Amino acid sequence: MDEANKDKLATTYSPQEVEQKWYQIWREKGYFSCDNNKDGEPFCIVMPPPNVTGQLHMGHALDNTLQDVLTRWRRMQGRRTLWLPGTDHAGIATQAKVEESLAKEGISKYDLGREAFVEKCWQWKHQYHDRIAKQLTMMGSSCDWDKERFTMDEGCSKAVRETFVELYNKGLIYRGSYIVNWCSHCQTTISDIEVEHKEHAGHLWHLRYPYADGSGYLVVATTRPETMLGDTAVAVHPDDERYKDKVGKMIMLPIVNREIPVIADEYCDMEFGTGAVKITPAHDPNDFEIGLRHHLEQIAVIGKDGKMNANAGKYAGLDLQECREKIVDEFRSLGLLEDITDLTHSVGECYRCGTAVEPLVSPQWFVKMKPLAEPAIKAVEDGEIRFIPARFTNIYTHWMENIRDWCISRQLWWGHRIPVWYCQDCGEVICQKEDPTVCPKCGSSRLEQDPDVLDTWFSSALWPFSTLGWPERTDLLREFYPNNVLVTGYDIIFFWVARMIFSGIEQMGQKPFNDVFIHGIVRDEQGRKMSKSLGNGIDPLEIIDKYGADSLRYTLVTGNSPGNDMRFKWERLDGGRNFINKIWNACRFALMNLEDYQEGQYPLQLTLVDKWILSRLKTVAAEADNNLEKYELGEALRGVYDFAWDELCDWYVELAKLRLYKGTPQEKYTAQTVLAQVLRTVLELLHPFIPFVTEELWQQLPHHGATIMLAKYPNGSEGESCPEAEQQMNLLMEIIRSIRNIRAEMKVPMGKKAEVIIAADPQLSEQIKQGEAYILALAQAAAITFAAKGTAPDKAAKAHVMGADIYLPLAGLIDLDKEIARIEKEIANTENELKRLAGKLSNESFVAKAPAEVVEKERAKQGMYEEKLSSLRQHLQMLS
């Protein structure tokens, strides 16, 4: 080896400078751009836009790693690949963050006013956008930065208005006063899926409601006594015998002294409580519906501040809990409290702040869902859109089938303003794409825009096409819509995936993507969700800083299978780092031995080990490509990992040394060529997963082309398959292992070379002889003597491999007792195998019904084990 080469690569790989360097080069050369390859078949992923509320967490790291693997792989396949990056304005979340930061300076958003506050939000957006973009580049994301978008940029805003106005004109968006979910902390409505239902141990208060005519009372049960102030009826089931004659009677509502009717409605469950339900249409979704059916008055007693309002009379201004206690006390003192029982029931909480959601009636904007859901369900049921794994199909369908209208107005300042204006003079409602200046009906210029903004997900729903230029009919849109695959977590199937599907079909007349590749969430070591409150989140940048992006990516891909959660463990990063270092050193070794290499110098003279490794490589490449096709990223990487480490490094490299160090020039040249070729192919196979180190090494090995990023992804279509070489190498490796095993068990020192005698029939001996040099080199053998089958040397350790007897003469090396114990163990193992085989083969139905090749295989095994057993028994006899 050349001393001068020693400094070419360090003995351990340091990712930091390499990663920085390559990302910059890739970007400068425009390799990420879809315009780099205009002829390829289009392939497109649009990135789920991270919220500009903060920085990326491990979930994003996983999501983006999977996308980058797919993107890089497709790009290497020659596809015209677009991975479109972007960020989301995240209405409530960002507004809350900005308000929080203002609060630290003692300022509220009202101090600033709407315009100035929104300006603050933009500043926040820019700051965190840059941070997120930095994180994405650090991870090696090969997204097309020139196409980057933001959900509130000019194009997306246009798309939002286009969509809103079209849906409005079709009657699919409407405004109405309905019961909605109100968060008194966030001071806005939230949609049904933004409400999280949590079990709470509570009580059921049984209250006596006296009849107005003084003929006794009826008992209702409630979990929320304070709402009784807004009761406008008591309902019973029409078939309930107990109350048949009570329907139509009036009740004198205690405390408020208002008369309310007893009504009959099928909603009532006769089994629950007393079977009579108090009805508060203004504060309960069910009661709201009943109220509509029976034309009941809606009396709101709770305000948007989450406190009792003026209609609560003497209780006005109290918070709900205080009011509840006072009401119960009053019922008790009036002698109207029948009972208090325990009840666990679920309470709706705001997904953001955890405040109990208050159902209240308020004028809001809604999207009519039924007509939109139908084709969206069909697209998935017909298999036009495919979920991976498939089980998420049912989850999606079930949700879509039971969907209710979507409340899209939010009482926030940060977001897409609803494109509706109200004429202050004639009351005309104007919904249009361009800001109006005068009322089309009365000509007044006194127009006021609706103060509300849209749910963030309204703009996200348009992401697969708004990012491609819609409503303009751009080339990008033609090329890349529908997107090929959407990669995202199962936690936002309802929030986002479902809404993209119906929006895409409605606006574009076509599904937004073909495949939905679903992954799970990244949990901490104990399996807990990573969260701010637990403080168990991990910043991907910290990992990259310590281990490099490649190690992070390796860990995320190998630890993951589609749709399942994964646990993050720091130790697992060591595995990635070690593997990368292994690859690094394999290439380092190759480069040390390629100094004098000149392509085409000699004709190739392939040996057994060359044919074997090339044959195996072909299979491994085909499997990797195939697994990627099936979205089995972890499996794809694992296959290459095993090949690279076990077969390439542990066997091929070791055996190639024979020719590299001592071979003729032609032999050396052949080994150099095969080694370089196999390594290069392995780097290419690994590049989508660990892009940085593979580029760094690929550039130094003999190669064609400017970058590994654009090398053709290996898929096993090239190269020669050679089953004979594989079979022969298996035999030789098994022999070597058996000798190593004897040496280790007998504690033969590594330095001490042992004589080996191999007794086998001529044909087998010939096969082994071709690998004689391999055995000498890898099994620390001094010399190998070939003997006729049946030869049994005295005082030797023995192994039996595929018909060959392998002897290591004792010659003072071997402990007789140990050898006896070792052979006895081997015999026991072999006997067990034979017992299993005999049982199987003596079973007539097995022989009759199992496929002939399976039976044949078992018979062959039986023969082999029988021979092995008699060989070992004979040996044992000789020893004792």
Place this chain on the structure above:
RNA sequence: GGGCGUAUAGCUCAGGGGGAGAGCGCUUGACUCACAUUCAAGAGGCCGCUGGUUCGAAACCAGCUACGCCCACCA
């Protein structure tokens, strides 16, 4: 109340109708000229339980148990 997932080596997890796998950890040995982030050898599992299908089940089906998740207008 419905639905789904998971259960495989001490730990984290792959796999999958015909001889139980990996990484880490553990034991033994080796600083062997690419790599001690390494090499070699090894120990360690009735593949959750009970039935069924099958010549054959850890794998497929049904039921059960435990844990986890999702959905639902449980006054």
